[in-house]
Amino acid sequence: MSEGLFTQLLDLACGAFLLAAVVVLWRRELVAIVRLFALQGLALAAIALLLGLHEDRWDLIVVAAGIGALRAGLLPYLIRRALTALVADQEQGETRPYVRSEEVRETQPLVNVAASLLTAAALTLLAYAVARPLVELDPTPATRALPVGLAVVLIGFFVLVTRRRALAQVVGFLLLDNGITATAFLAASGVPLIVELGVSFDVLLAVLVLQLLTVRVREAFGTTYIDDLRELHD
Amino acid sequence: MNAALTALLLTVPAAAPLAVAAGYALVGLVTRRASRAVPTARGEARPRPQLAEKTVRHPGTAAGGVSVEDGKGEASDASAPVEQLLAPRARGRRPADWAGLASPTVILVCGALLASDVVDDGALAAYSGLLRADALTVWMLLVVGAVALIACASAPAHLAGERAAGRIPDVSAWRYHVLVHAFLAAMCLALVTANLGVLWVAIEATTIVTAFLVGHRRARTSVEAAWKYVVICSAGIALAFLGTVLIYYAARQAGVAEAWALDWPTLLARADRLDPAVTRLGITLVVLGYGAKAGLVPLHAWLPDAHSQAPAPVSALMSGVLLSVAFAAILRYQVIADAALGPDFTRVLLTGIALLTLALAAGLLVAQRDYKRMLAYSSMEHMSLVALAAAIGSPLALAAGLLHIAGHGLAKATAFCASGGILQLRGTSKIGRVRGVLAQSPWLGALFGLAVVALLGFPPFSLFASELGIARAGFAAGAGLGWAMAAALLLVLIAFAALATRTARMLLGPGEPTGESPSALWPLVLGLAACAALGIAVGPLGDLLSQAAAVLERP
Numbered sequence: 001m002s003e004g005l006f007t008q009l010l011d012l013a014c015g016a017f018l019l020a021a022v023v024v025l026w027r028r029e030l031v032a033i034v035r036l037f038a039l040q041g042l043a044l045a046a047i048a049l050l051l052g053l054h055e056d057r058w059d060l061i062v063v064a065a066g067i068g069a070l071r072a073g074l075l076p077y078l079i080r081r082a083l084t085a086l087v088a089d090q091e092q093g094e095t096r097p098y099v100r101s102e103e104v105r106e107t108q109p110l111v112n113v114a115a116s117l118l119t120a121a122a123l124t125l126l127a128y129a130v131a132r133p134l135v136e137l138d139p140t141p142a143t144r145a146l147p148v149g150l151a152v153v154l155i156g157f158f159v160l161v162t163r164r165r166a167l168a169q170v171v172g173f174l175l176l177d178n179g180i181t182a183t184a185f186l187a188a189s190g191v192p193l194i195v196e197l198g199v200s201f202d203v204l205l206a207v208l209v210l211q212l213l214t215v216r217v218r219e220a221f222g223t224t225y226i227d228d229l230r231e232l233h234d
Numbered sequence: 235m236n237a238a239l240t241a242l243l244l245t246v247p248a249a250a251p252l253a254v255a256a257g258y259a260l261v262g263l264v265t266r267r268a269s270r271a272v273p274t275a276r277g278e279a280r281p282r283p284q285l286a287e288k289t290v291r292h293p294g295t296a297a298g299g300v301s302v303e304d305g306k307g308e309a310s311d312a313s314a315p316v317e318q319l320l321a322p323r324a325r326g327r328r329p330a331d332w333a334g335l336a337s338p339t340v341i342l343v344c345g346a347l348l349a350s351d352v353v354d355d356g357a358l359a360a361y362s363g364l365l366r367a368d369a370l371t372v373w374m375l376l377v378v379g380a381v382a383l384i385a386c387a388s389a390p391a392h393l394a395g396e397r398a399a400g401r402i403p404d405v406s407a408w409r410y411h412v413l414v415h416a417f418l419a420a421m422c423l424a425l426v427t428a429n430l431g432v433l434w435v436a437i438e439a440t441t442i443v444t445a446f447l448v449g450h451r452r453a454r455t456s457v458e459a460a461w462k463y464v465v466i467c468s469a470g471i472a473l474a475f476l477g478t479v480l481i482y483y484a485a486r487q488a489g490v491a492e493a494w495a496l497d498w499p500t501l502l503a504r505a506d507r508l509d510p511a512v513t514r515l516g517i518t519l520v521v522l523g524y525g526a527k528a529g530l531v532p533l534h535a536w537l538p539d540a541h542s543q544a545p546a547p548v549s550a551l552m553s554g555v556l557l558s559v560a561f562a563a564i565l566r567y568q569v570i571a572d573a574a575l576g577p578d579f580t581r582v583l584l585t586g587i588a589l590l591t592l593a594l595a596a597g598l599l600v601a602q603r604d605y606k607r608m609l610a611y612s613s614m615e616h617m618s619l620v621a622l623a624a625a626i627g628s629p630l631a632l633a634a635g636l637l638h639i640a641g642h643g644l645a646k647a648t649a650f651c652a653s654g655g656i657l658q659l660r661g662t663s664k665i666g667r668v669r670g671v672l673a674q675s676p677w678l679g680a681l682f683g684l685a686v687v688a689l690l691g692f693p694p695f696s697l698f699a700s701e702l703g704i705a706r707a708g709f710a711a712g713a714g715l716g717w718a719m720a721a722a723l724l725l726v727l728i729a730f731a732a733l734a735t736r737t738a739r740m741l742l743g744p745g746e747p748t749g750e751s752p753s754a755l756w757p758l759v760l761g762l763a764a765c766a767a768l769g770i771a772v773g774p775l776g777d778l779l780s781q782a783a784a785v786l787e788r789p
Contacts, residue, residue: 133511134480137487153476160469166461173469180476187483192492195431199475202438206468209445213461216449220457229458232539234598234607 006054007141013050014145017043017182018124021155021175025116028106030167034079037171037178040152041071044178048185051142060189063196067181070200075174075207079167082211086167086218103165103224110162120155127151134187146186152179166214166224170207177203240351241360244367247344247375247422251337255415261330262408331390334411337418338386342379348372353777359428363497366428369781373636374425374562376775380764381554381643382418385547387757388651389414392546395658406450414548416443421559430496431482433563434475437527440556441467447548448540459543463536467526470533474523474563480516481570484508498566505573514579517571520564521583527560529614530621531590538598541610542663546654549606550647553613558639561617565624565786572788577627584625585718589725591618596725599732605656606663608736609649612689615729616642616697622722623704624786626711632783634703637772641688641696641765648761649685652678655755656740659748665736670745677752679741681762686737688765690730695762696769701726 001009020040024033045068052060086103111119127150135143156176160169181199184191191199214224221228349372351358357368367375393410396402402410417440424436441464449460478496485495488507494500501508526533541549568580595614602608616638623635653663655678660668672679688695708719772779 130515133509133515134483137484137509137512153472157469160465169465173465173472176469176472180472180479183476184479184482187479188486188495191431191479191482192496195429195435195496198432198435199438202435202442205442206438206464209442209464213445213449213457213464216452216457217461220452220454226461229461231455231458232462232542234538234601 001053003141006050010047010050010141010145013043013046014148014182014186016040017047017178018148018151021152021179022117022120024159024171024175025120025155026113028109028113030083030104030106030165030171031080033106033168033171034076034083037079037174038072038076040175040178041073041076042068044068044071044182044185047182048190051185051189055189057189059193063190063193066200070204071174071178071181074204078207078211079170082214083167085215086224089218106163106165106168108164110164116158116162119158123154123158124151127154142186142189146183149179149181149183149186152176152182155179164225164227166210166217166226169226170210170214173210174203174207237360240358241365243344243348243351244358244360244365244426247341247426248419250340251415251419251422254334254337255412255419257333258330258408258411258415262412265408328390328394331393331407331411334386334389334415335383337415338379338382341375341382341418341422345372345375345379348375349775349778353781357499363428363494363499364432365426366499367426368785369778370562370565370636370785371425373640373775373778373782374559375422376778377558377640377643378418378421378425378555380640380761381647382551384644384647384651384757384761385550385554386414387760388550388654388754389547391754392651392654392658395655396545399658401451410447410450410545413443413447414551417447417548417551417556421555424559425562428498430478430498430501430566433566434471434478437474437524437560437563438468438471440559441471441527444540444544444548444552444556448544450545451543456543459536459539463540466533466536470526471523473519473526477516477519477521477523477567480512480519481508481567484512484516487512498570501570502573505570508570508574510575513571513574517567517575517580518583520567521580521587524560524563524567525587528557528564528621529591529617530587531594534591534594534614537614538607538610541613541650542604542606546651546657549609549654550650553610553650554643554647557613557617558620558643561620561624561639564621568624569786569788572627577788581625581627581715584621585715588618588621588625589718589721591615591621592722592725592729596728596732599729602732602736603665604663605665605668605736605740606650606653608665608733609646609653612729612733613642613646615726616646616689619701619704619722619726622708622718625718626704626707626715627786627788628707628711629780629783629787630703631707631711632786633779634700634707636779636782637696637768638700638704641700641768644761644765644768645685645688645695645697648758648765649682649689651758651761652682652685656682665740668740670741670743672741672745673743673747674745675748675750677750677755681755681758683737683741684762685758686733688762690733691726694766694769696765699769 017040020036024036027033045064048064048067052064128147131147131150134146153176156172156179159172159175163169163172218224348367352367352369352372359366393407420436420439424433427433445460445464448463449456482495485501488504490504529537541553571580591614595611599611620635620638623631656671657663659675688697691697691701709716
């Protein structure tokens with residue numbers, strides 16, 4: 001692969017990666033948000049794949065395949081299944097899921113869509129400002145795209161803080177995690193394999209735990225609005 | 235010492251609790267299957283959701299996940315028949331609760347064996363540097379072992395009380411044991427690994443396994459605490475991973491090979507070549523991220539909720555050692571940062587965080603109405619003192635900080651286990667509704683009172699010596715830190731007054747004696763005795779303590 005083509009494809013993948021995070025802020029249907037998260041997982045796998053091809057490292061290509069399977073396949077599947085369970089539970093046999101249920105929409109985000117998108121722009125600028133020393137240390141095409149990873153980390157945090165549905169918060173956490181993984185790839189072609197495996201395993205378990213907790217939140221509070229969790233305070 | 239023995243001693247502290255967890259999971263599954271074979275009227279055949287199957291990689295993982303959606307709604311109905319069915323056998327199975335003592339014993343024995351080698355020969359490593367023990371590791375292992383011994387030895391009495399009150403069905407007792415031992419395994423792995431990436435994985439694993447211990451009661455409050463705990467800790471610790479990635483990037487750019495770029499001794503040796511700007515960003519993220527797990531601001535909000543909702547022995551473990559294991563991770567990074575950036579950067583960062591945490595904890599202690607939350611805020615207070623000791627960074631301060639970790643672990647574990655007893659006795663955790671515990675239940679009341687006295691920093695308990703040491707080191711370290719120390723002491727005084735008046739209110743007053751049997755309280759006596767012994771003389775641990783402080787000393 002020529003250097004120019006590699007740079008262009010890498011920038012394209014990074015652009016798609018960032019765009020997916022921004023569009024998550026725009027959409028309110030949880031199904032659409034999960035689909036965007038899966039697309040972002042594909043973009044992340046593409047980044048890893050491009051780096052692997054560029055550096056002729058087979059292990060990186062295998063890691064890319066694993067990341068694609070986990071973040072574009074398994075994790076979105078788990079969240080979608082949790083969503084279906086919540087909907088089925090509420091509608092008791094309703095044949096058209098995702099239509100009427102309150103549970104599948106983020107009806108009252110803390111910050112409205114326009115303000116969210118503006119914040120995303122501000123966060124991206126912040127990421128570029130913060131990442132300046134990181135890029136200056138070793139200016140290659142990959143590290144020049146590094147601010148994108150940090151921007152997605154910040155947007156993930158923003159989603160986590162402003163979204164009130166339990167499952168939307170889970171997606172926020174996963175965006176954050178995608179951003180960190182992308183940063184690791186763009187900065188240093190990924191962390192060592194044993195750490196990558198451990199991290200992926202931890203993320204998978206964390207999502208399973210959060211999925212079970214979502215069901216329990218629903219059982220205990222009758223809703224998955226995190227704002228309703230107000231029993232404990234000082 | 236030969237290599238095989240070293241490898242064994244380093245592996246066992248993490249592997250033994252995992253094996254115990256696996257054993258509990260297997261026995262739990264077998265008994266569950268046996269109880270399922272007996273036909274009952276309804277729902278009982280459905281298994282309750284079991285994380286156990288996931289943590290030990292049992293083949294039934296997928297089924298365990300699905301059963302949750304099916305099992306809901308029947309959960310409360312199902313528990314009653316299960317209890318009736320299993321009640322006659324419950325007495326015979328109690329010894330199983332005591333098998334949990336195996337893990338802390340093994341951790342303590344390994345810690346003691348490692349201690350003698352490390353003191354004589356310096357750091358040991360195995361598996362090409364993946365596992366490594368220096369004096370700091372061994373000191374923390376001993377603290378984990380001692381606190382786990384108190385917690386695991388108090389567990390049978392706690393579980394018996396919960397069973398008697400019908401609050402837990404029998405299956406969740408097995409789940410409790412599996413998760414507690416997996417928790418211990420994760421903490422030990424975090425201590426013995428030299429790879430900063432594996433360290434992160436282990437600390438994140440502690441969040442995952444304790445999530446269902448915090449939310450074990452399925453009441454609204456428990457579920458809320460568990461949700462906040464997992465979301466805040468996972469997001470917080472994700473920051474620490476980002477920091478780890480940045481340090482890794484800096485190390486790679488400094489010419490360290492991929493396999494060694496997260497190895498702590500290698501990073502320390504090459505720290506002067508790390509890029510300062512990248513390291514500064516990375517260290518800030520690491521301190522904030524692991525600080526979330528150590529109960530420091532700004533991501534501390536999970537701590538009082540989780541500590542107040544978890545079962546008492548789990549609160550003891552979380553408060554006594556989980557916080558300090560996370561803080562030990564910060565200490566490891568601090569040494570690297572000091573070598574790369576000079577001491578001022580982490581000193582300012584940690585002093586600021588410590589003072590903010592201390593102010594918050596003192597303020598909320600004054601207004602506290604719940605005694606388990608009161609103990610949780612007291613943990614934040616003590617962790618911020620340890621952070622202050624780390625910020626000072628002189629040999630005296632570091633040794634005092636490490637002694638403070640040990641003393642706080644023992645005293646807080648005792649206090650939480652005793653508070654669990656009070657909760658079972660009175661059925662409420664509101665301070666305003668508990669009076670006369672001393673008259674009602676003299677042993678329990680006295681032990682709770684003494685544990686709080688230890689936490690307040692009275693002699694002969696070791697917190698007196700360590701707080702004195704931290705204060706002396708702070709005033710000796712120069713004007714800036716002297717003022718910070720003075721402010722900290724003022725805040726500690728406020729916390730002291732709040733803790734003392736609330737505890738006195740709970741313990742004193744008239745009450746009907748219940749005729750308690752003190753036999754179940756021996757672990758608490760042991761914990762207080764150990765805390766007092768450490769305060770009087772460090773004895774053979776003195777060498778280890780000074781070497782552990784030397785590991786952290788500034789170059």
